Amino acid sequence: MVRAFDTHKIRKTRELSGCLWDFQTLPEEGEAVRLKTPVPGCWQSEPETLTYRGKACYERSFSAAGNIRLEWKGVSHTAQVYVDGEPVAEHYNAYTPFSAVVRGLPAGEHTLKVYVDNSFGPDSALHVPNDYQTYGGITRPVVLEELGGQYLSRLQVTPFLREGSWYIRAEGMVENLEDKPFDGSVGLYLEDERLAVLPVHAEAGETAAFAAEKLPCPKAEAWCPENPRLYFVSAILCAQDGQAADDLIDRMGFREIQIAGKDILFNGKKIRIKGFCRHEDHPQFGCSLPYAAMCRDLSLMRDLGANSVRTSHYPNDELFLDLCDETGMLVWEENHARGLSEEDMRNPNFERQCEDCIREMIEAHYNHPSIYIWGILNECASHTEYGRDCYQKQLALIRSLDNSRPCSFASCQFKTDICFDLPDVVSYNIYPQWYHDTPADAYLKDLYDWVQEETGGSGKPFLVTEVGAGGIYGYRTPEKVKWSEEYQAQALERQLNAIFSQEGCSGVYVWQFCDCRVCDSWFHVRPRTMNNKGVVDEYRRPKLAYETVKRIYRSVETYV
Structure with a gap:
C-alpha cells in the first residue's frame, strides 16, 4: 500500500513492492547471505541479517515498454539503482522519496537492481550512530509508472481565506520527454468541479511550469482536527486535440x-x-x-x-x-x-x-x-x-x-x-x-x-x-x-x-x-x-x- 488513495486514473501505475525480492549481502569480508525478503522491509527483520550493517543488493524483474518512471518512497540509507545493468538513480537519506525516468525501454522483461548501504562513515553526515536506529533496506514502497511523451511531475495547492471565502493557489510542472516542443493545457479540478484550464508550452526535453494565483472555492469546508474534511484536487494534462495524456491526483484540506x-x-x-x-x-x-x-x-x-x-x-x-x-x-x-x-x-x-x-x-x-x-x-x-x-x-x-x-x-x-x-x-x-x-x-x-x-x-x-x-x-x-x-x-x-x-x-x-x-x-x-x-x-x-x-x-x- 503506497498511499491511502489512488494518485492517478489516467497514468498506469503498479506497485513493485508488496512481494518478495531476491536479496544478498555484500560484506567486505566473510560469506554473503542470500535469501528472499519482503519489500518494503528492513533486513534486520531477517534472522540471518539481524545485526548486519553494510552493503546489500535487492533484485527483481518487471515487464514494461516505452517510458517509465520508478519511484522509491524510502531506501535506508544510500541507494544506487540499475535497470538492465545501466545506472538510473542515486540517492542519500532513508526518509525522503526519489525517482528516475527511464526512456524508450524495449518491450519485455527487465531487471531492476537496488544496491543499498546503511553503513556509517564520513560520506554520511546525517546517518550517524544515534539515539535511534538506522535500519537497512528498501523500507518504503516502490512504484512503476508508465509514461507517454509528457507527464505531470508536480502539483502544489495552497489554501487561503479572504473575506470569509476559501481560495487556492495552484502550481505545478509538466515534463516533456520528447525531442519536439509540446503545446497543450492543464485542467485543474477540485473533486469533480473544474476550477481552471491553463495553457502549457514545453520545449523539447524541457520542463514547463503552470500556475493559477486565486481560484475561488466557495463551497469548501474548513479542515480542522475535530472535522478533518478532505478534498481531492487533480490536474489533467491534455494535448492540443483535447486528448487526455496524463493526470496527477492529491488530497488537500482548507486551513490556514x-x-x-x-x-x-x-x-x-x-x-x-x-x-x-x-x-x-x-x-x-x-x-x-x-x-x-x-x-x-x-x-x-x-x-x-x-x-x-x-x-x-x-x-x-x-x-x-x-x-x-x-x-x-x-x-x-x-x-x-x-x-x-x-x-x-x-x-x-x-x-x-x-x-x-x-x-x-x-x-x-x-x-x-x-x-x-x-x-x-x-x-x-x-x-x-x-x-x-x-x-x-x-x-x-x-x-x-x-x-x-x-x-x-x-x-x-x-x-x-x-x-x-x-x-x-x-x-x-x-x-x-x-x-x-x-x-x-x-x-x-x-x-x-x-x-x-x-x-x-x-x-x-x-x-x-x-x-x-x-x-x-x-x-x-x-x-x-x-x-x-x-x-x-x-x-x-x-x-x-x-x-x-x-x-x-x-x-x-x-x-x-x-x-x-x-x-x-x-x-x-x-x-x-x-x-x-x-x-x-x-x-x-x-x-x-x-x-x-x-x-x-x-x-x-x-x-x-
Whole structure:
C-alpha cells in the first residue's frame, strides 16, 4: 500500500513492492547471505541479517515498454539503482522519496537492481550512530509508472481565506520527454468541479511550469482536527486535440496557519498543542511499519488525548501523513538531523545533504493539511556562529519553498542559544527531574523569562518540543526510583502541569510515544539498548505514564 488513495486514473501505475525480492549481502569480508525478503522491509527483520550493517543488493524483474518512471518512497540509507545493468538513480537519506525516468525501454522483461548501504562513515553526515536506529533496506514502497511523451511531475495547492471565502493557489510542472516542443493545457479540478484550464508550452526535453494565483472555492469546508474534511484536487494534462495524456491526483484540506504575537492561530483560533514525538520503530518491522501498525499508533495517540505528532527526527512515510490528514492529527515534520555538534556540521556533505532532505520533504509533502509547521536540526549547534549560519540558510530555504507554514527548530542549548531571532516559533527540549533535579515549574519559568528578556525570540510563540523521563516497562518499585514506571508517571505529571500553567507556552510534545531501538554505541546510557521514554513500550503496551498523560491531555482544551 503506497498511499491511502489512488494518485492517478489516467497514468498506469503498479506497485513493485508488496512481494518478495531476491536479496544478498555484500560484506567486505566473510560469506554473503542470500535469501528472499519482503519489500518494503528492513533486513534486520531477517534472522540471518539481524545485526548486519553494510552493503546489500535487492533484485527483481518487471515487464514494461516505452517510458517509465520508478519511484522509491524510502531506501535506508544510500541507494544506487540499475535497470538492465545501466545506472538510473542515486540517492542519500532513508526518509525522503526519489525517482528516475527511464526512456524508450524495449518491450519485455527487465531487471531492476537496488544496491543499498546503511553503513556509517564520513560520506554520511546525517546517518550517524544515534539515539535511534538506522535500519537497512528498501523500507518504503516502490512504484512503476508508465509514461507517454509528457507527464505531470508536480502539483502544489495552497489554501487561503479572504473575506470569509476559501481560495487556492495552484502550481505545478509538466515534463516533456520528447525531442519536439509540446503545446497543450492543464485542467485543474477540485473533486469533480473544474476550477481552471491553463495553457502549457514545453520545449523539447524541457520542463514547463503552470500556475493559477486565486481560484475561488466557495463551497469548501474548513479542515480542522475535530472535522478533518478532505478534498481531492487533480490536474489533467491534455494535448492540443483535447486528448487526455496524463493526470496527477492529491488530497488537500482548507486551513490556514498564522502567527499572531505569541500565539499559533489555526483557522484564526488560538491553538494549544498536546503532542507526542514518535519514531518510526517497531520490534517486528524496524522502521518499515505496515498500514495496520500506523493506524494502531494513531489510535493510541488519539486515546491519549493528543492532537499532534512530531516526526522525530526525519520526514515520515507519506502513508502515515495520509492517516494524519484523515484523522485530524496535526504534524510537526522536520528534516533529518539530530544532536550534531559543530564538528559534525562541518562535514563537507552536511549542508548539501540537509538541503536535499528539506527540498525532497517539502516537495513531496506540501499538500498535507495536517502538517502545520516545518522543523530543522534538532538539538544541533545553535549556540555557535557556524551553527547559526547553517540554521539561517536552512530556514531561508524552507521559506523559499513554502511561505504558508511557520518554521522552527528544537533547541537544547540552555541559555546559550543564539538563533531564536531566525524561526517563527521558539522551541525547547527540556528534561527537568530527569537529567537534573530542578523542579519543572521553576526550570521552565527561568528558561521562558530568559527567552523573552535576552534573545531574539521575545514575543514569539513558545513550544516545549520534548519533555519526559525514562521508564522501563514492568519495572515497578514503591521507592519511585528513576527508570521505574512510577517515577516516569510522577515526572511527567509534574512536567506537564508546569507546561500548561506557564503563561505564553503554546503546547508540548511528550518524549516520546513508544520506546525505540538505539544504536549499540548508546548502550551505556540506554538500558536494553532502547530509548525507554515512551509512554508505551516498543510493543505498544501502556506504562503507568499512559493514564497520567491521558488524564492531563484530555483535561486541556485544544483551543484557548
